[in-house]
Amino acid sequence: MAIGPVQLLVLGFKQPDFQGEIREELDRLRDNDLVRVIDALAVRKDADGNVETLHESQLSADQQAAFGALVGGLIGLGAAGEEGFEVGAERGAEAVAERGGVFDEEQAWDVLAEIPEDTAALLILLEHRWAIPLRDAIARAGGFRLASEFISPLDLVAVGLVGAEEAEALASVEGDAL
Numbered sequence: 001m002a003i004g005p006v007q008l009l010v011l012g013f014k015q016p017d018f019q020g021e022i023r024e025e026l027d028r029l030r031d032n033d034l035v036r037v038i039d040a041l042a043v044r045k046d047a048d049g050n051v052e053t054l055h056e057s058q059l060s061a062d063q064q065a066a067f068g069a070l071v072g073g074l075i076g077l078g079a080a081g082e083e084g085f086e087v088g089a090e091r092g093a094e095a096v097a098e099r100g101g102v103f104d105e106e107q108a109w110d111v112l113a114e115i116p117e118d119t120a121a122l123l124i125l126l127e128h129r130w131a132i133p134l135r136d137a138i139a140r141a142g143g144f145r146l147a148s149e150f151i152s153p154l155d156l157v158a159v160g161l162v163g164a165e166e167a168e169a170l171a172s173v174e175g176d177a178l
Contacts, residue, residue, distance in 0.1 A: 004132045005148075006038065009124040016044060016120040026124075030058050036127045038064075044120040 029035040037058040044052045057064060115121045138144075153167040 002132055004036075004128045004130070005135065007126045007128065009122070009126060011122045011124070012115065013120040013122070015118055018120075022122075026058070034128075034130045036129055038125040038127050039123075040125070041123045042120065043115065043122075045115055045117050047118040049117050 026035070026037055030037070037056070039059075040054075040056045042054040042056075046052075153162065156162045157164050157167045
């Protein structure tokens with residue numbers, strides 16, 4: 001199972017009004033094999049403090065187990081070599097199967113503790129499928145990552161890629177979420 005770079009997005013929403021647009025966009029990106037939601041946890045607290053959670057993934061149960069085995073194996077390999085890889089792979093697959101995903105109920109409570117009433121939070125573990133061939137080409141050329149960050153539209157003004165008005169418009173749309 002080739003896995004692309006994985007990113008954790010943590011997003012907040014003031015007075016959320018979800019209409020399904022985020023899910024539709026993530027589905028479109030998945031259908032075009034650009035990204036895949038490994039795991040997502042949405043937590044919403046209404047004005048009265050009532051809480052709703054939603055836990056989803058675009059991976060099948062078998063894909064989730066394979067992802068857990070891969071991550072667990074890599075952790076085990078780093079900790080204890082080849083023997084650690086095998087033990088880590090088994091434990092990783094078991095952990096993801098037990099929780100039904102990467103995120104668990106404990107993480108939902110951690111998010112709940114941080115969000116005020118009448119807001120929502122969304123944690124998305126996103127795999128960048130589009131980057132697999134690029135990453136592999138870089139590796140074949142002997143390259144490695146030195147840094148990787150999303151740049152705020154407002155920071156793009158400093159390097160002259162966008163004008164101040166355009167950056168402010170982009171920032172207000174994005175809310176600096178990305």
